[in-house]
Amino acid sequence: MASSRVRLNTAATEVQRTETSADLDEPVVKEEILPVIDFGLLTEGTPDQRSKAVRELNRACQDWGFFLLVNHGVPEKMREEMMDKFKGFFDLTPGEKGEYANTDVMNPIRHGTGFNTAVDDVRYWRSYLKTCVHPEFHSPTKPPGFRELLREYSTRIRDLGMKLLGGIWESLGLEESYMKEALELDSCYQVVVGNFYPPCPQPELATGLGPHSDHGLLTFLYQNGVDGLEVKHEGRWVRVKPSPNSYIVNIGDHMEIVSNGRYQSVLHRAYLNDRSTRLSIVSVVGASLETVVIPAPPLVSSDRPPAFRGMKYGEFVEYQQSHTLKEKSVLELLRV
Template identity: 55%
Template sequence: MGFLKEFAESGNLTTIPSNYIFCTSTGDDDDDQVVAEAEEVIPTIDFSLLKSGTPEQRSSTIRDLGKACQEWGFFMVVNHGVPETLREEMLRGCQSFFDLTEEEKQEYAGKHVLDPIRCGTSFNTSVEKVLFWRDFLKVFVHPQFHSPDKPPEFREISLEYCKRTREVARELLRGISQSLGLEEWYMDTTLQLESGFQILIANIYPRCPQPQLTMGLPCHSDHGLLTLLIQNHVDGLQVQHKGKWVHVNALPNSFLVNTGDHIEVTLH
C-alpha cells in the first residue's frame, strides 16, 4: 500500500475514499463528551524544580508529579532544558522525511514491528477495515541508534534530540518512583533502562477534505513507560480524563507526557 500523503496531495481531492470513513455523523452529537479548556486543564510540571530546585521545591514537584500520574496519566512538562531550536529542527527533519518521494520511503516500508526503521500508513493496515488518516515513521534509537539515510540532516538532529529527551524521561521516572514512596532509582534499575528501548515516532496527518468523517489515530494507550510528545502547532489531539475527552492546548516549548502501560504493570 502506498502512503497517504502522496494520495492526499495528488490532485484536487474533494471527498475521501469510503475505506477512510470512520464515522458518518458530523460529531455534533458528541460535543458533550468534550470538556472545554476552562473546565479541565492538564497538569503542568516544572522540570527545572525537579532537577535543580530547593529540597522543598523538589518535594512539592514530586507530589504534583505523583498526583498528575494518578489522576490524569498525562501532564505537561515545561523548563525541561531541551532547546526549542532542537525541537524545531526535529519537526523540520520529520517533515523532510515525509516529503521524500514514495520510492525513497518504500526503502523503509518494513513489515515487522521490530524492524529498526519502519514507515507506513494508517495504524495496522493488515487488520483494519477502516484506515486512519496518517503516515508514520518509527525508528529504534536506543540502545542501538538507527536513522534513515535521507534526509541527510536527520541522523545528527535525531541523535541529539533523542539523547536529550531520554535524559528528561529518566529524571521524570526518578521523580515518579519517589512519588510512590520508592527509592528514586527503583524503575531505572529494576527495568534496566540503560539497555531498554527508546523509539522515535513521527506522525503526519495530511490535509483532509472531510475531516469530520475520518480519524488521525484511534483512541489508545501507549505500551511503553513514558511518551514525550511535541506538536507542530496543529490542533486535534485529545486525552481522556474521567470518561471525557479533553483538548490538548500545548504550552509553548512544552512536552505532553503520557504514562504508558508498562508503568502500570511494573508497579502492580
C-alpha cells in the same frame, strides 16, 4: 444533533471540551486544564521545591495520566530543526521512503500509513516514520543531517525521561536505583516516531489515530501549532491545544503495571482538520525489551495484590503492534 463546544483559555495551556449527543445527559465541566510540572524545580530546585514538584507529579499521574512539562531544557531550536527533518523525510519521493516500508512490526526503521495496514479495520489518515534509537541507534540516511540530529535529540529525551522517572519513582515510594536495575533501564527501549496528518476533506468522517494507550513507561509529545490531540478524562474526550516550549507527557501501560494500577495509562486519539497539516514527534521510553515487567514488589500487599501478570516487554510491544489498535486491549490481557 449539532455539537456544542466550551472553550477555555489559561496561561499554561488551552483545553477544549467537545460535547456530542451522547454527552448531553452528563454535567458539563466548566474548567479543565492539564497539570503543569516544572522540570527545573524537580531537578534543580531546593529540597522543598523538589518535594512539592514530586507531590504535583503524583497528583498529575493519578488524576490525569497526562501533564505539561515545562523548563525541560531541550533547546527550542533543536526541536524545530527535528520537526523540519521529519517534514523533510515525508517530502521524499515514494521510492526514497519505500525502502523503509515493510511488514515486520519490530523492524528498527519503519515507514507506513495508518497503524498497521495488515490488520487495520479502519484506515487512519496518517503517515509515520518510526525509528528505534536505543539500546541500538537506527536512522534513515535521508534527508541530509537527519541521522546526526536524531541521535542528539533522542539522547536528550532519554536523559529527560530517566530524570523524570526518578521523580515518579519517588512519588510512588520506590528506590530509583532499584527500579533502574529491575527494569534494566540502561538498556531501555526508546523509539521516536514522526507523524504526518495532512488536511482531510471530510475530517468528521475520518480519524488520525484511534483511541489507544501507549505501551511504554513515558511518552513525550512535541507537535507543531496545529490542534489534534484528544485525551479521555473522567469518561469524556478533552481536546488539548499545543503549548509553546513544553512537552505533553503521558504515562503508558507499563507504568500502570509497575505501579500496580496506582498510575493508569490513559486513552488518547488524534483528530483531523480540513485546513492545516499536523506534524508531531512522539518519543516513547520503556523498559528493556528483555525485561519481564511485573508490579513493583513494594507496591504489592495482601490489601493490594498484584493486578497484572508478568510479560516480556518486547513481547508486549510486538503483540500490540501486530494487532488492531483498540484502546487498552493488550494491557487487559495481563490483568489478573
